[in-house]
Amino acid sequence: MPHSTRPARVGEGTGVRRTLIGFVLVIxxxxxxxxxxxxxxxxxxxxxxxxxxTIAHPDTRSAILMTLATALIAVPVNTAFGLAAAWxxxxxxxxxxxxxxxLIEIPFSVSPxxxxxxxxxxxxxxxxxxxxxxxxxxxxxxxxxxIVLASMFVTAPFVARExxxxxxxxxxxxxxxxxxLGASGWQTFRTVTLPNIKWALLYGVILCNARVMGEFGAVxxxxxxxxxxxxxxxxxxxxxxxxxxxxxxxAAALILTVIAVFTIIAKxxxxxxxxxxxxxxxxxxxxxxxxxxx
Amino acid sequence: xxxxxxxxxxxSLGVTLFYAALIIALPVLALVFKAASLGPxxxxxxxxxxxxxxxxxxxxxxxxxxxxxxxFFGLALAWVLVRYRxxxxxxxxxxxxxxxxxxxxxxxxxxxxLFAPGGWFGHVLDPLGIRVAYTPLGIMLAMCFTxxxxxxxxxxxxxxxxxxxxxxxxxxxxxxxxxxFTRVILPxxxxxxxxxxxxxxxxxxxxxxxxxxxxxxxxxSTEITALLVFIRLEEYEYQAAAAIASxxxxxxxxxxxxxxxxxxxxxxxxxRG
Amino acid sequence: MKIxxxxxxxxxxxxxxxxxxxLTVESGELVALLGPSGSGKTTxxxxxxxxxxxxxxxxxxxxxxxxxIPVRERGVGFVFQHYALFPHMTVADNIAFGMRxxxxxxxxxAEISARVAELLRLVQLDGLGDRFPAQISGGQRQRVALxxxxxxxxxxxxxxxxxxxxxxxxxxxxxxxxxEIHAELGITTLxxxxxxxxxxxxxxRVVILHQGKIVQQGTPRAVTRTPNSAFVMRFLGDTHxxxxxxxxxxxxxxxxxxxxxxxADGPAEIYVRPADLEWTRSGPGxxxxxxxxxxxxxxxxxxxxxxxxxxxxxxxxxxxxxxxEAGQLRIVRSRIFAAS
Numbered sequence: 059m060p061h062s063t064r065p066a067r068v069g070e071g072t073g074v075r076r077t078l079i080g081f082v083l084v085i086x087x088x089x090x091x092x093x094x095x096x097x098x099x100x101x102x103x104x105x106x107x108x109x110x111x112t113i114a115h116p117d118t119r120s121a122i123l124m125t126l127a128t129a130l131i132a133v134p135v136n137t138a139f140g141l142a143a144a145w146x147x148x149x150x151x152x153x154x155x156x157x158x159x160x161l162i163e164i165p166f167s168v169s170p171x172x173x174x175x176x177x178x179x180x181x182x183x184x185x186x187x188x189x190x191x192x193x194x195x196x197x198x199x200x201x202x203x204x205i206v207l208a209s210m211f212v213t214a215p216f217v218a219r220e221x222x223x224x225x226x227x228x229x230x231x232x233x234x235x236x237x238x239l240g241a242s243g244w245q246t247f248r249t250v251t252l253p254n255i256k257w258a259l260l261y262g263v264i265l266c267n268a269r270v271m272g273e274f275g276a277v278x279x280x281x282x283x284x285x286x287x288x289x290x291x292x293x294x295x296x297x298x299x300x301x302x303x304x305x306x307x308x309a310a311a312l313i314l315t316v317i318a319v320f321t322i323i324a325k326x327x328x329x330x331x332x333x334x335x336x337x338x339x340x341x342x343x344x345x346x347x348x349x350x351x352x
Numbered sequence: 353x354x355x356x357x358x359x360x361x362x363x364s365l366g367v368t369l370f371y372a373a374l375i376i377a378l379p380v381l382a383l384v385f386k387a388a389s390l391g392p393x394x395x396x397x398x399x400x401x402x403x404x405x406x407x408x409x410x411x412x413x414x415x416x417x418x419x420x421x422x423x424f425f426g427l428a429l430a431w432v433l434v435r436y437r438x439x440x441x442x443x444x445x446x447x448x449x450x451x452x453x454x455x456x457x458x459x460x461x462x463x464x465x466l467f468a469p470g471g472w473f474g475h476v477l478d479p480l481g482i483r484v485a486y487t488p489l490g491i492m493l494a495m496c497f498t499x500x501x502x503x504x505x506x507x508x509x510x511x512x513x514x515x516x517x518x519x520x521x522x523x524x525x526x527x528x529x530x531x532x533f534t535r536v537i538l539p540x541x542x543x544x545x546x547x548x549x550x551x552x553x554x555x556x557x558x559x560x561x562x563x564x565x566x567x568x569x570x571x572x573s574t575e576i577t578a579l580l581v582f583i584r585l586e587e588y589e590y591q592a593a594a595a596i597a598s599x600x601x602x603x604x605x606x607x608x609x610x611x612x613x614x615x616x617x618x619x620x621x622x623x624r625g
Numbered sequence: 626m627k628i629x630x631x632x633x634x635x636x637x638x639x640x641x642x643x644x645x646x647x648l649t650v651e652s653g654e655l656v657a658l659l660g661p662s663g664s665g666k667t668t669x670x671x672x673x674x675x676x677x678x679x680x681x682x683x684x685x686x687x688x689x690x691x692x693x694i695p696v697r698e699r700g701v702g703f704v705f706q707h708y709a710l711f712p713h714m715t716v717a718d719n720i721a722f723g724m725r726x727x728x729x730x731x732x733x734x735a736e737i738s739a740r741v742a743e744l745l746r747l748v749q750l751d752g753l754g755d756r757f758p759a760q761i762s763g764g765q766r767q768r769v770a771l772x773x774x775x776x777x778x779x780x781x782x783x784x785x786x787x788x789x790x791x792x793x794x795x796x797x798x799x800x801x802x803x804x805e806i807h808a809e810l811g812i813t814t815l816x817x818x819x820x821x822x823x824x825x826x827x828x829x830r831v832v833i834l835h836q837g838k839i840v841q842q843g844t845p846r847a848v849t850r851t852p853n854s855a856f857v858m859r860f861l862g863d864t865h866x867x868x869x870x871x872x873x874x875x876x877x878x879x880x881x882x883x884x885x886x887x888x889a890d891g892p893a894e895i896y897v898r899p900a901d902l903e904w905t906r907s908g909p910g911x912x913x914x915x916x917x918x919x920x921x922x923x924x925x926x927x928x929x930x931x932x933x934x935x936x937x938x939x940x941x942x943x944x945x946x947x948x949x950e951a952g953q954l955r956i957v958r959s960r961i962f963a964a965s
Contacts, residue, residue: 067519296457
C-alpha cells in the first residue's frame with residue numbers, strides 16, 4: 059500500500075469508505091433514480107404513437123398552455139418581489155426585518171393544500187371578497203387568475219431565498235462605493251449589484267419556474283379542474299392517471315421531468331459560477347452595527 | 353426624516369410589504385378568520401373528531417419515520433459527498449436536488465408505479481409480504497423522497513467548513529475514529545442536523561401531491577391530514593376544511609419558529625468555531 | 626477644502642458611537658483619526674463621507690453645511706477598508722466608474738481612458754488596467770481603490786484603515802507613497818487607523834479618539850511628547866506605570882523627587898517609557914536589580930525589578946551588565962497623572 063502524504067482522516071479506512079459509498083449509491087438509485095427511469099419507460103410503454111397522441115391531444119395542449127401562462131405571469135412577478143425583498147432586507151436596517159423574513163418564509167413551510175384553502179377563503183364565494191367579485195363579474199377562482207395567485211403564494215420565497223444570503227454576505231460596501239463615486243440608485247443596482255448576483259438570480263428564477271410549473275396541491279383546489287379549460291399539466295397528469303391512461307399520464311409527466319432535469323443541470327452550471335446552495339436565510343442575517351470594529 | 357445612504361428603501365420595502373401582505377398574509381388571515389368563525393366548541397369538535405385524529409396520527413408518524421430515515425441516509429449522503437472522491441460523485445450531488453425540482457404529482461405516480469403490486473419493486477416485495485403502495489409504508493416512502501434534500505443541504509456546507517485540525521487534535525489525543533466522530537464531529541454538526549431534521553419533518557407534514565397517489569386514502573388508516581382537508585372541501589364542508597387546515601397552519605408556524613431558532617443556533621455555533 | 630465637525634453625535638441602537646465631537650481639518654491637511662476598536666473613528670469618517678448621518682451636530686465643508694448632503698453629491702473620495710473594488714470589472718473599469726456615472730461631467734471615451742491611464746501611472750500600476758481585482762495583489766488593490774477615489778476629483782479624500790489588510794513591508798512602502806501623493810495633489814485627507822505608528826508616521830496632525838470622544842489632538846510631536854492622559858500615554862507606545870503619592874506638587878519615588886505641578890495631592894501614577902529610563906551603577910536614582918538581559922539588534926534590553934515593579938529599559942550594545950546585578954535607574958522624563 060502506497061504511503062499517503064498525510065495520515066488518514068476519520069472515515070478514510072477502505073472498509074468504511076466502500077460501505078458508505080455503496081449504501082448511499084444503492085439507496086439513491088432505488089429512491090431517486092428509479093422513479094426517473096420509470097417515468098421515461100412508462101411514457102413510451104404503449105409506443106411512441108401513444109406518447110405523441112397524448113402530447114398532441116387538445117386537452118394536453120391546453121394544459122401546457124395553461125401552465126406556460128401561469129409561469130409567464132407568476133415567475134416575473136415573484137422575481138421582482140424577490141429582488142425588492144432582498145434589496146430592502148440586505149441593504150438597510152429597519153425594525154421588524156427578521157419578522158419580514160419569517161413572513162416571506164411562510165409559504166415554504168405551509169402545506170400547499172393550506173395555501174389553496176386559504177385562497178378559497180379570500181376570493182371564493184365563502185370567502186372575504188367572493189360575493190363582491192361575483193357582483194362585479196370578476197372571476198378569480200376556477201380560472202387563470204386563481205391559479206396564478208396560488209402559484210405565486212407557493213413560490214413567493216424562491217428568488218428571495220437565493221438572493222438574500224448572497225447579498226447579505228456581499229455586504230453594502232460595493233453599493234456605498236458606487237454611490238460615493240456619484241452613481242444613481244438605478245445605475246448602482248444595474249452596474250454593480252446585478253452583475254454580482256446574476257447567477258444566483260438566474261438560478262432562483264429557474265427554480266421558481268420549475269416549482270410554478272409543477273405546483274399541484276394549491277392549484278388543484280383553486281383551479282376547479284375543468285378539463286381543457288383550467289387544467290395545468292400536473293392536474294392533467296392526475297386526471298389521466300385516474301382515468302387509467304397510465305401511458306398518457308407518464309407522457310405528460312415526462313415533459314415536467316425534462317424541465318426538472320434541466321433545472322438541476324442549470325443549478326450545477328450556475329453553482330460553478332458562484333450561485334449558492336439553498337441555505338437558511340434567517341441564519342445569515344447579522345446586524346450591521348459593528349462597523350467600527352477593525 | 354431620516355436620511356439613508358443607499359437609495360431605494362421606500363420603493364423596495366413598499367413593494368415587498370405590499371406583495372407579502374396581499375399574497376402571503378391576506379390568505380393566511382382569511383383562513384384563520386374562517387376557522388375562528390366556527391366558535392371554540394364547534395372548532396374543537398371538528399379538529400378532534402375521530403377521523404381527524406386518525407389523520408394526524410398517520411401524518412405525524414409517517415413524517416417521523418421519514419425524518420428518522422433521512423437522518424441516517426441524509427447524513428451518510430452528506431458525508432460521502434464531502435469526504436470521498438469517487439466516479440459519479442458530482443452526479444450524485446446533482447441527483448440529491450431531484451426531489452426538490454420534480455413536481456410532486458410526477459413523483460407520486462412514479463413511486464406508485466414502482467411499488468404497486470406488479471411494479472418494478474412491487475413484484476419483488478409482494479411475495480415477501482411487504483406491501484408498500486396503498487399502505488402507511490407508501491406514505492412514508494413518498495415523504496422520504498420529497499424531504500430527502502433538506503438534511504443533506506443543511507449538513508453539507510457545515511461539514512465542508514469543518515477544520516481538519518479538530519480531527520487531528522482528536523487523533524493526537526489518542527481518540528479512535530469512532531470517538532472522534534461521535535464526540536467531535538457529530539456535536540459540531542448537531543445544530544445543522546437539527547435544523548435539517550425540522551425542515552424535513554415540516555415538509556413531510558404538509559406534503560400532498562406525492563402522497564395521494566401512493567397512499568390508499570382509506571379513512572382512519574391511510575388518509576393524511578392534507579387529504580382530509582381536500583375531502584371536506586369536496587363535500588362543501590368549508591368550515592370543517594378551514595378548521596382542519598388551520599391545524600396544519602399552526603403546525604407549520606410552530607415548525608417555522610423551531611427551524612428559525614435551530615438555524616440561529618447553528619449559525620452561532622459556526623461563528624464560534 | 627476645510628472640514629469642520631461641530632458637536633457631532635451618533636448612536637447605534639443604544640451604543641453611543643460618537644459622543645459630541647468637534648474637529649477642524651484645514652485645507653490640504655493630512656489628518657489621522659487614531660483610536661482603538663470601538664472608539665468611533667470609522668463612524669466619524671463615514672459621517673464626514675455621508676455614509677452615515679449624525680443624530681445631532683453639523684458637518685461643514687468649506688463653511689457650507691454638508692451634514693445631510695448624500696454621499697453621491699458630497700464630492701468626497703472614499704477608500705474602503707477592504708477596498709470594495711467591483712469584482713466583475715477590470716481595474717480600468719473600476720477607476721473609470723465614477724467618470725461614467727450620470728452625475729459626472731460628460732467626457733468622451735478617449736478622455737476617460739486618458740484619465741484612467743494617468744491615474745494608473747500615478748498609482749504606479751501601468752499596464753494592469755485589464756486585470757480583474759482578483760488577479761492583483763493586496764497592495765495593488767489598495768492603490769486601485771485610491772485611484773478610483775481620485776478619479777472623481779474629490780475635494781476631500783477619506784481612507785478607512787487604508788493599510789489594515791496588508792503585511793508590514795507593503796504597509797511601509799505604501800505609507801511613504803501615500804505621503805508623496807498627498808504632497809503632490811494637496812487634497813485635504815482624513816484617514817482612520819488603529820495603528821499609532823502609522824498615524825505618527827503619515828499624518829500632519831493626529832486626532833486620538835477613545836469611547837466616542839476626542840481625547841487629544843495635535844502634531845505627532847505634541848501628542849507623543851506631551852500626552853494629556855494616561856490613556857494617550859499608554860495607547861501611543863510601551864509604557865510602565867509606577868504607583869506613588871503626590872504631595873504639594875511633587876512625587877517621591879525612592880530617593881527620587883519628581884515635579885508634578887498639576888497633580889492634586891493623593892495617589893498618583895508615574896508613566897515612563899523604556900527610553901525614559903537610564904541605567905547607572907551608582908548615583909541618585911531608583912534602586913533596581915537586573916532580572917534579565919535580552920540582546921536585540923540595536924540595543925540590550927534590561928528587565929529590572931525596582932520597588933516591586935518590573936520595568937524595561939534599553940542600554941547601548943556595549944554596556945556590560947549581567948543578570949542579578951544591582952544598580953540605579955535614572956528617570957530622564959516621565960508623565961505623572963492622578964491615579965484614576
